[in-house]
Amino acid sequence: MSTRPATIAAAVDHELVIRKSRFIAHVAPVSSSEEADGVIARIKKQYWDARHNCSAQVTGIDADRARSSDDGEPSGTAGIPMLEVLRRRELTDVVAVVTRYFGGIKLGAGGLVRAYSSAVSEALDLASLVDRLMLAQVTIAVPHADAGRFDNLLRDWTDRNCAVLGEPQYREQAVFEVWSPADVIEALQGEIAASSGGSVVASVTGIERVVDVPR
Incomplete structure (x- = not known):
């Protein structure tokens, strides 16, 4: 990280x-x-x-x-x-x-x-200190009917992994944005796959930025 x-x-x-x-x-x-x-x-x-x-x-x-x-x-x-x-x-x-x-x-x-x-x-x-981390953008698109469940899942996951959850975008699907340390993205992808039976994918966009994360 x-x-x-x-x-x-x-x-x-x-x-x-x-x-x-x-x-x-x-x-x-x-x-x-x-x-x-x-x-x-x-x-x-x-x-x-x-x-x-x-x-x-x-x-x-x-x-x-x-x-x-x-x-x-x-x-x-x-x-x-x-x-x-x-x-x-x-x-x-x-x-x-x-x-x-x-x-x-x-x-x-x-x-x-x-x-x-x-x-x-x-x-x-x-x-109160604020850490500045280089985080990678991950997007997760889910059906609107599942948005609430994935919102809760991602809030819990980001709290545990020094990550930040962005504002969701509601289009044809609900698109969640996670800014994550690179070394835990694979774990996020595994958790998303397990929670959706493999039907939802956490996609790495290749975009990185420095994000303030309260310590």
């Missing part, structure tokens, strides 16, 4: 207080670096009175674009450590912004690295 870097399902906020400094982490899924920049701009506007709004982002289906900003913190103490957390988690299409309200006690370079890293890491611990 071909897997790409994962992403997160929805935005998450998390706050740490370390030696009177508040670190407010915001992590969000994005579809592009431009969207990530927009999230950063929105957070900076929301927390306009904070001393720092540090950020890191990774975008691209293969996580091939990355940027970070220390936003006034000592060089290398905020943005890069935040980016390393995203890299270690093997995530993409995600942006992290950590807002710091200074509490009057200096943390030192090592303390800042730990604080910014921990803020992002703990926020991601609260996030």
